[in-house]
Amino acid sequence: xxxxxxxxxxxxxxxxxxxxxxxxxxxxxxxxxALFINYILDNSGYCNLESFTKYLSKVYGRxxxxxxxxxxxxxxxxxxxxxxxxxxxxSKYSFGYFINS
Numbered sequence: 615x616x617x618x619x620x621x622x623x624x625x626x627x628x629x630x631x632x633x634x635x636x637x638x639x640x641x642x643x644x645x646x647x648a649l650f651i652n653y654i655l656d657n658s659g660y661c662n663l664e665s666f667t668k669y670l671s672k673v674y675g676r677x678x679x680x681x682x683x684x685x686x687x688x689x690x691x692x693x694x695x696x697x698x699x700x701x702x703x704x705s706k707y708s709f710g711y712f713i714n715s
Contacts (some may be wrong), residue, residue: 620655623715625702627651639698647690649673654703659713666710685710 620627627634632648634641653669654661661696663680670678693701704714 615679620677622655622659623713627655635701636702641694646686654713662710668696
């Protein structure tokens, strides 16, 4: 049985199980969080909010509000911080999000 694993910086992500590891800490992901992590890892650790919004709209088959995306990403960032003590996902105004290694 082959299990797909994606790695970037200090993140190990297992898409089929919707979980990731950051420096040995296991984090279970919601559907949205899994989509976001998968997207940011596939884009070399960067996520432009505009393109991610379009991507999510295609996935869900309806328009997704930017504010909702920002809120969910904020929750994921807090979840990661509380479980690892690391601020792995950073944001940069007018750029989007990136993985801070």
